[in-house]
Amino acid sequence: MEDADLQALSFEQALEKLEAIVEEIDRDDVDLEQAIKAYERGVQLRDHCERKLNEAQERISKIRVKDGGIETVSPSSDDSDSPPF
Amino acid sequence: MELRTGSNLPEYSVSQLAEQIKGTLEETFSRARVRGEISSFFRSGAGHLYWTLKDDRSGLKCACFRSAAQRLAVRPEDGLEVVVTGRVSTYGQRSEYQLIVDAVEVAGEGALLKMINDRRERLAAEGLFDEQRKRPIPYLPSVIGVVTSEQGAVIHDILHRLRERFPREVVLWPALVQGEGAAGQIAAGIAFFNDLEPGGPVSRPDVLIVGRGGGSVEDLMAFNEEVVARAIAASRIPVISAVGHETDTTIADFAADLRAPTPTAAAEMAVPVRAELRASLMTTAARLAAGLQRAAETRLARLETVRQQLSRPSTRIERLTQRVDLAWNRVVSDGAQRVARFRATLAHASGRLRTPVDQVRAMHRRTDAALTAADRGIGARYDQAELRLRLSADQPRLRDLTEQRLEQARRRWTAQARLLEASSHKRILERGFAIVQTGEDTLVRRAQDLAAGQAVTLLFQDSPPGQPIPARILEPVPDRRP
Secondary structure, eight states: OOHHHHHHOOHHHHHHHHHHHHHHHHSTTSOHHHHHHHHHHHHHHHHHHHHHHHTOOOEEEEEEEETTEEEEEOGGGSOTTSOOO | OHHHHHHHSOOOOHHHHHHHHHHHHHHHTSSEEEEEEEEEEEEOTTSOEEEEEEOSSOEEEEEEOHHHHTTOSSOOOTTOEEEEEEEEEEEGGGTEEEEEEEEEEESSHHHHHHHHHHHHHHHHHTTTTOGGGOOOOOSSOSEEEEEEOSSSHHHHHHHHHHHHHOOOEEEEEEOOOSSTTHHHHHHHHHHHHHHOOTTSSSOOOSEEEEEEOOOOTTTTGGGGSHHHHHHHHHOSSOEEEEESSTTOOOHHHHHSSEEOSSHHHHHHHHSOOHHHHHHHHHHHHHHHHHHHHHHHHHHHHHHHHHHHHHHOHHHHHHHHHHHHHHHHHHHHHHHHHHHHHHHHHHHHHHHHOSSHHHHHHHHHHHHHHHHHHHHHHHHHHHHHHHHHHHHTTTOHHHHHHHHHHHHHHHHHHHHHHHHHHHTSHHHHHHTTOOEEESSTTOBOOOGGGOOTTOEEEEEOTTOOTTOOEEEEOOSOOOOOOO
């Protein structure tokens, strides 16, 4: 699997592919060579999933309409009297 | 009299009367609640609202100025049965009066619910709530857009729940969630998120949560507005609605792709629990490793089986048994074939024999030769089999099998040999006959072939081979010829 393809996978897609690979390896008739390749792909997918899980970071912003334009404001840099939602 | 009557009444100017009426009306009806049906609804460019409240006999002009209009719980519309609260105000220039409205309630919950219901049915008939329009909620969105009030518990609950489950990027579109203008702001927020380009300065959400906290039916009215329902239905980003409490259902909920009973539940529907995902991923990864190991072990086991089969004695024994079997088949069929051939030869020769002695001799020789040959053949093969048997003498099964086969073949051969024996000349001798010969190989068939004093030999059943008894003819054989 190309690295770029892997990066484009969502967590869910990667997990689904990983599960499919586990099923494949679990089959008795799978070629050993093929099983090893599948395993290596599985490891890549697992690492990708793990990265996705670790990417969890809270970031909050709100939209403000100002002078007809739109800007994003993060709560910390917002006016002090606005509620810390 | 007429003048007196006239002079007794105070005389007003028009304006004075107008002022008088204005004072009287506005004082008397400074605060009035009036029930009626809205008709001729109109919104001015400045944001003021005008309509006529009517019942079956009368009409009352109503005005609601912009500041009050923004706080209305119910958005006035034609045909709506309402109770309005306000003060009466007169417009002396045209001899008119009107009610300046600062609050509108739907006249009785039943009427409001009927209005909502009618609207919902109309939109449903349009196909706005069809199941096939529903978009799936992404399993793990990166960015979550929220359209709700920036004050209040809703956004707080959502953020709190997200933090617990799976912290994500959240973009809030602050919107009024009740009163005049709320519906428009909510719809604008949904449209705004949909118009965002991926990779732009503002992250485009993968899922939207649109909602507000609980309240009365009037409080929730913005979420029953058609403009909100249409914005939700048109959203290309999947929408989770979270309006009020569990028992509150608005038209927005029908239009949404997923309806959450509370804002907290909406956050739960938006993201999975990270810890659970981690556990599930670990399980799957463990299965992956175990799978490969098992695959290798299965093959190792298979290899071991093959290796054992290669060196296992039984395999060799089975091969030997097979060879012995083949040899024995040959022995048996050879024996039978030989006997059959001898029979055929015997039958053929008997037709061509010149003398009984020839016949008997030839028969004797051939029988002996055949018996010897058969004996040799069988013996040789027997020896061969015996040898193989000895090779695997430690295998009783093979030995038993082989001996059984040997015995079988021996029996068959003996039977055939007996048959051959039965048809030999020895049987004739056994019956009491003797063979008379003159010299070597000359059989005496007739008495007239003998002369007095001639030497002959006699062959009895017990004569040793090549040792006939010598004898002499005493009397000449009577000549029976005429």
